[in-house]
Structures are given as structure tokens and as C-alpha cells.
Amino acid sequence: xxxxxxxxxxxxxxxxxxxxxxxxxxxxxxxxxxxxxxxxxxxxxxxxxxxxxxxxxxxxxxxxxxxxxxxxxxxxxxxxxxxxxxxxxxxxxxxxxxxxxxxxxxxxxxxxxxxxxxxxxxxxxxxxxxxxxxxxxxxxxxxxxxxxxxxx
Amino acid sequence: xxxxxxxxxxxxxxxxxxxxxxxxxxxxxxxxxxxxxxxxxxxxxxxxxxxxxxxxxxxxxxxxxxxxxxxxxxxxxxxxxxxxxxxxxxxxxxxxxxxxxxxxxxxxxxxxxxxxxxxxxxxxxxxxxxxxxxxxxxxxxxxxxxxxxxxxxxxxxxxxxxxxxxxxxxxxxxxxxxxxxxxxxxxxxxxxxxxxxxxxxxxxxxxxxxxxxxxxxxxxxxxxxxxxxxxxxxxxxxxxxxxxxxxxxxxxxxxxxxxxxxxxxxxxxxxxxxxxxxxxxxxxxxxxxxxxxxxxxxxxxxxxxxxxxxxxxxxxxxxxxxxxxxxxxxxxxxxxxxxxxxxxxxxxxxxxxxxxxxxxxxxxxxxxxxxxxxxxxxxxxxxxxxxxxxxxxxxxxxxxxxxxxxxxxxxxxxxxxxxxxxxxxxxxxxxxxxxxxxxxxxxxxxxxxxxxxxxxxxxxxxxxxxxxxxxxxx
Numbered sequence: 001x002x003x004x005x006x007x008x009x010x011x012x013x014x015x016x017x018x019x020x021x022x023x024x025x026x027x028x029x030x031x032x033x034x035x036x037x038x039x040x041x042x043x044x045x046x047x048x049x050x051x052x053x054x055x056x057x058x059x060x061x062x063x064x065x066x067x068x069x070x071x072x073x074x075x076x077x078x079x080x081x082x083x084x085x086x087x088x089x090x091x092x093x094x095x096x097x098x099x100x101x102x103x104x105x106x107x108x109x110x111x112x113x114x115x116x117x118x119x120x121x122x123x124x125x126x127x128x129x130x131x132x133x134x135x136x137x138x139x140x141x142x143x144x145x146x147x148x149x150x151x152x
Numbered sequence: 153x154x155x156x157x158x159x160x161x162x163x164x165x166x167x168x169x170x171x172x173x174x175x176x177x178x179x180x181x182x183x184x185x186x187x188x189x190x191x192x193x194x195x196x197x198x199x200x201x202x203x204x205x206x207x208x209x210x211x212x213x214x215x216x217x218x219x220x221x222x223x224x225x226x227x228x229x230x231x232x233x234x235x236x237x238x239x240x241x242x243x244x245x246x247x248x249x250x251x252x253x254x255x256x257x258x259x260x261x262x263x264x265x266x267x268x269x270x271x272x273x274x275x276x277x278x279x280x281x282x283x284x285x286x287x288x289x290x291x292x293x294x295x296x297x298x299x300x301x302x303x304x305x306x307x308x309x310x311x312x313x314x315x316x317x318x319x320x321x322x323x324x325x326x327x328x329x330x331x332x333x334x335x336x337x338x339x340x341x342x343x344x345x346x347x348x349x350x351x352x353x354x355x356x357x358x359x360x361x362x363x364x365x366x367x368x369x370x371x372x373x374x375x376x377x378x379x380x381x382x383x384x385x386x387x388x389x390x391x392x393x394x395x396x397x398x399x400x401x402x403x404x405x406x407x408x409x410x411x412x413x414x415x416x417x418x419x420x421x422x423x424x425x426x427x428x429x430x431x432x433x434x435x436x437x438x439x440x441x442x443x444x445x446x447x448x449x450x451x452x453x454x455x456x457x458x459x460x461x462x463x464x465x466x467x468x469x470x471x472x473x474x475x476x477x478x479x480x481x482x483x484x485x486x487x488x489x490x491x492x493x494x495x496x497x498x499x500x501x502x503x504x505x506x507x508x509x510x511x512x513x514x515x516x517x518x519x520x521x522x523x524x525x526x527x528x529x530x531x532x533x534x535x536x537x538x539x540x541x542x543x544x545x546x547x548x549x550x551x552x553x554x555x556x557x558x559x560x561x562x563x564x565x566x567x568x569x570x571x572x573x574x575x576x577x578x579x580x581x582x583x584x585x586x587x588x589x590x591x592x593x594x595x596x597x598x599x600x601x602x603x604x605x606x607x608x609x610x611x612x613x614x615x616x617x618x619x620x621x622x623x624x625x626x
Contacts, residue, residue: 002609003607003609003612003613003626004607004609004625004626006609007597007605007607007608007609007610008597008600008601008605008607009601010577010599010600010601015567015568015575015576015599016566016576016577016599020576021576021577021599022600024566024576024577024579025577025579025597025600025607026625027566028564028566028577028579028581029579029581029595029610029625030625031564032564032579032581032583033619033623034623036560036562036583036585037619037620065249065251067248067251068248068251068253068254068256070253071247071248071251071252071253071256072240072248073256074247074256074260075230075240075243075244075247075248075252075253075259075260075263076230076231076234076240076244076260076263077184077185077187077229077230077231077260077263078186078231079256080185081188081257083185083189084179084185086183
């Protein structure tokens with residue numbers, strides 16, 4: 001079992017851990033061995049991946065199959081999405097300043113440099129607005145701007 | 153720089169820096185917003201367009217397609233695949249009838265990919281549509297639509313053979329037996345590419361009279377011979393790009409411009425621009441150097457030109473190296489394989505590039521060229537360290553050659569997703585067993601080190617061991 005470790009000290013990243021990579025590499029050699037030795041290859045665990053040809057059930061049922069009322073627009077590219085609508089002349093753009101930590105307390109906020117930047121029309125923090133900047137329609141638990149207590 | 157091509161059957165001139173993407177130009181300059189920006193990195197296929205040039209007709213991701221890559225080509229967007237009277241293309245009709253859209257954002261991309269498959273007579277929808285992601289409709293109705301369009305009457309001239317995808321010298325008019333059907337604008341009239349015309353482009357002296365006319369497309373089918381270069385290449389205008397017509401022209405130019413970025417399919421460099429927001433001051437586009445894309449048998453080996461796309465490589469190795477071919481089928485997506493080149497994949501030296509393990513196991517030889525000087529090396533020796541290859545300034549990958557056959561070659565890929573995913577581990581083996589004992593072994597892995605790496609200790613452990621009985625890990 002040492003040859004692989006002699007050859008490789010793989011890294012761990014979002015795709016796979018080092019141990020998983022080593023195990024995968026060993027598994028590949030084992031599969032190769034089995035394949036070339038004419039043995040049946042055990043693909044349990046990845047059978048779902050191997051079989052991309054699940055049968056498609058026939059449609060049917062009660063009622064009539066009505067086409068989506070925008071289908072003809074979808075398939076021809078004529079359905080307009082927000083990004084497809086040209087911005088009107090003089091359109092202002094909004095950008096959020098985001099916290100650089102996942103959770104913390106907002107101790108102070110100095111937007112002077114932002115306001116002084118060329119092209120900036122305005123900059124607002126939570127307490128610059130007359131009403132709570134909350135986007136929840138009912139429970140009022142979705143603050144759009146940090147109220148200073150946390151940035152969670 | 154200005155680039156001329158056909159857009160939905162009409163001549164168009166695109167003006168912009170060489171690294172402006174077709175998607176941005178379509179949406180922002182031409183107001184053609186049917187082509188969607190999803191991921192802007194070639195994963196989702198919402199921006200799929202149909203491009204026809206000397207290589208045939210194929211689906212490509214417009215988000216990582218730079219304007220100079222289209223010089224002299226014919227482009228069809230989702231707005232251009234219906235008939236002139238607005239009659240839907242069979243794939244569009246099938247998508248409507250089989251409820252293949254819900255939010256509709258991915259739908260234009262699906263429609264164009266399906267139209268390309270329809271044109272080329274491709275039937276494997278799981279494979280062909282793997283590069284189009286849908287996140288709400290679900291694939292079942294989309295695949296039903298793809299299946300259902302098969303028997304649909306085709307627009308005149310919209311033949312469903314691979315042969316039909318090849319540009320012809322003349323439009324095949326007069327063959328329509330059902331003249332009331334749509335399609336005159338779509339594959340009924342062949343999108344003959346206009347004569348190559350781009351201002352602000354240095355095409356080098358070996359400029360072809362016109363691309364795509366009468367070319368034969370296809371990977372292993374042999375490409376037209378290169379055009380000899382007799383004089384030094386012209387200087388590239390400010391804000392322009394170099395589009396060599398031959399490997400010779402590229403070699404002569406690159407040795408003088410070694411800091412330039414060479415762009416073949418742009419499936420990697422495209423992301424430098426769209427995601428890395430990098431400026432590329434000096435660029436050369438290699439897709440017009442057709443001799444660089446030649447795949448041929450030479451000296452008892454299969455020599456694959458660096459500019460061959462992975463679609464072309466797949467066609468060339470499907471019978472010769474079926475296991476590698478099956479791996480290539482999981483390499484990117486159809487759109488990516490239609491653009492990405494084997495030379496780009498090797499030259500970029502990624503530790504997770506999926507060709508390298510198979511090439512190392514096959515004992516591939518790499519052909520490098522600087523000016524008129526050529527050298528070869530075993531491909532595993534090219535990868536020195538992470539991000540570092542054995543490539544000199546002004547030197548480029550010209551070709552790679554592999555054996556014509558290697559019956560014991562097997563290549564495997566481990567990734568989170570079956571299709572269109574980056575390998576966690578990619579392995580390839582070629583082991584010779586005689587009398588039950590291993591007499592020769594080559595093994596290589598991607599994803600296991602900073603480079604694609606030959607597993608020499610594993611090979612040594614295998615040598616002489618028995619290939620029967622119970623499995624013992626080396």
C-alpha cells in the first residue's frame with residue numbers, strides 16, 4: 001500500500017480530500033486490474049451515475065396539455081428578462097457594501113470617501129433611512145441593511 | 153478591431169477589442185438579447201450559438217468566444233433559427249409542445265444546441281445536451297422534446313446527416329420538397345462564410361482567399377494543406393490581434409512576440425477575461441492555422457495537431473483508443489469540446505487537465521516549436537511543477553503523437569458530477585501482462601499532485617507481480 005504514498009501526497013480541496021483522492025486512485029487501479037483480469041467490475045455505489053438512460057415515462061393524464069403561455073417567446077429568445085431591458089438614460093446603479101466577516105458588530109461607519117467618489121450620487125446606511133430597511137413583507141425579519149448589531 | 157461574419161444570414165461587422173466576447177457584443181451592441189448570460193464561464197450553455205466555418209457547424213458558448221474567433225464564420229443565434237416567416241424550427245416546436253420551458257431562461261441555449269444536433273444528425277441527447285443546464289423545468293420534458301423532434305418534418309435543406317453540416321460551395325437550393333416549411337434562412341440556405349475580412353487584424357501574409365468555402369470539415373478527415381509562408385508576418389495593429397493562417401506564420405510571429413497570449417479555443421483564456429477581468433495586451437488567435445489542427449498517421453503514430461478540438465480528437469480516437477474516448481465524452485460539454493483544443497489543454501499544464509493522464513499512459517511524445525527549431529520530449533517531462541512547464545519563451549506546442557493502438561489502455565475519472573465536471577482524480581493505465589506477470593506498466597494520475605504525474609513507484613510495484621488471484625494493492 002505504500003507505492004501510492006511514495007508517488008503522491010495529494011492536496012485536500014473542495015473537490016476531494018487527500019485521503020479520498022488516494023483511495024480513488026487506488027480504486028481506479030483496482031478496477032483496471034479487475035477489468036483486465038476479466039473479472040466483473042463491481043460498480044455498486046456508482047450505478048446511478050453510470051446509468052444515464054433512465055426511462056422517460058410517457059405523459060398523459062387528465063385534462064389537456066396546454067402549452068406554457070410564454071413558451072413561444074422562450075424558444076425564440078423573445079421573452080424579455082430584467083437584464084434584457086435596456087437601462088433608461090440616466091439610470092442610477094446600486095451597489096451594496098458587504099461585510100468582510102460572516103458575523104460581527106458594526107462599530108462605526110464612515111461613508112465620506114464613498115460619497116466623495118466621482119459619479120456617486122448618494123450613499124446610505126441603515127440609520128440614514130426614514131423607515132426600517134427590511135424586505136420581509138410580514139415578519140420583518142429580513143433586514144436589507146445592517147442595523148449595526150450584527151452582520152450575520 | 154473590426155471583425156466581419158454572417159449573423160443570422162446577414163453580413164455583420166463587430167467592432168471592439170480582441171477580447172470582447174460574442175455574447176457581450178450580441179446583447180449590448182446588437183440588442184440581440186435572446187442569447188442569455190448565465191454563468192459567463194462556459195458551464196451553463198444559456199449563451200449557446202451555432203457557428204459554421206471550415207470545421208463544420210457546431211454549438212459554442214458565446215460567453216467565452218472572442219470576436220476574432222468568428223472572422224469569416226457564420227453565426228446563428230436563437231433569433232435566427234426559425235424560418236423567415238417566423239415558423240418555428242422543429243426543435244422549437246417540440247420544446248413548446250412538450251413543455252420544455254418553465255422560467256425559460258435556459259431555453260434559448262437548449263433550442264440552439266438542439267438545432268445544432270438536428271443539423272448534424274446527432275441522436276445522443278444525454279451527451280449532446282450535457283452542456284445546457286436547467287434549474288427549474290427539469291430535463292425530462294426537455295429530453296422528451298429532443299426525442300420528439302426526430303420525426304418532425306425538417307425545413308428544406310435541413311438535412312440530418314453529419315455530411316450536411318459541412319459548408320458547401322453553393323447553397324443547395326431547389327431541393328425543397330415541402331416549400332411551405334420554414335428553413336430557408338436556416339440551413340436551407342447554407343451559411344456560406346463571407347470572404348475573410350477584418351480590419352485591425354493582421355492575418356499574416358499567408359492569408360487564405362476565403363475560409364470555409366468548399367472545405368471539408370471533420371476531425372480525422374484530413375484538413376487542407378498549409379499555405380507556405382515566404383515573408384515575415386505583418387505587424388499587428390494597435391488594439392488588434394494576430395490571426396496566423398499557418399503554424400509557420402505563428403512560429404515566426406511568436407518568437408518575436410513571446411509575451412503574447414496564444415488563444416485557441418478560449419475555453420480557459422476566456423475565463424481570464426470574463427472572471428479574472430484581465431487585460432490581454434497582445435493576443436494571437438490560432439484557429440485559422442488549419443495545419444496546426446491536422447490529425448494524421450505519421451511514422452506509425454497518430455499525430456494530433458495542437459489546434460485539434462476535443463471533438464475532433466474524440467472522433468479520431470474513438471476506435472483507436474476507446475477508453476480515452478469515453479473519458480473525452482465527459483470532458484467539458486459538447487460546446488466546450490467544440491472549442492477546446494488538445495494543445496491548449498496540454499500547454500496550460502493544469503494538474504487536473506483530463507488528457508494528460510491518458511497521454512502519459514500512452515507514452516505520448518510532445519512536439520514543441522520555437523521559430524524553425526523543433527524538439528520533442530516525453531509528455532510527462534513537460535510538466536515540471538504547478539504552473540510551470542518545460543516551454544521556452546516563444547515556444548509553443550505544435551502537436552502530440554500517440555501509438556495507433558494500445559488495447560490495454562484504460563482511463564478513469566472520479567468527479568462529483570458525471571458530466572461536465574472537473575476531476576477529483578483522473579487515472580490512466582497501460583499494463584502489459586505476459587504469462588500472468590506484469591512485464592510493462594505505465595500509470596498516470598491527474599488531481600493527485602501539482603502536475604499530471606506518472607506514478608513511477610506504482611509502476612515499479614506492479615512490475616513482475618502476478619495479475620491473477622486476489623487483488624493486492626501496490
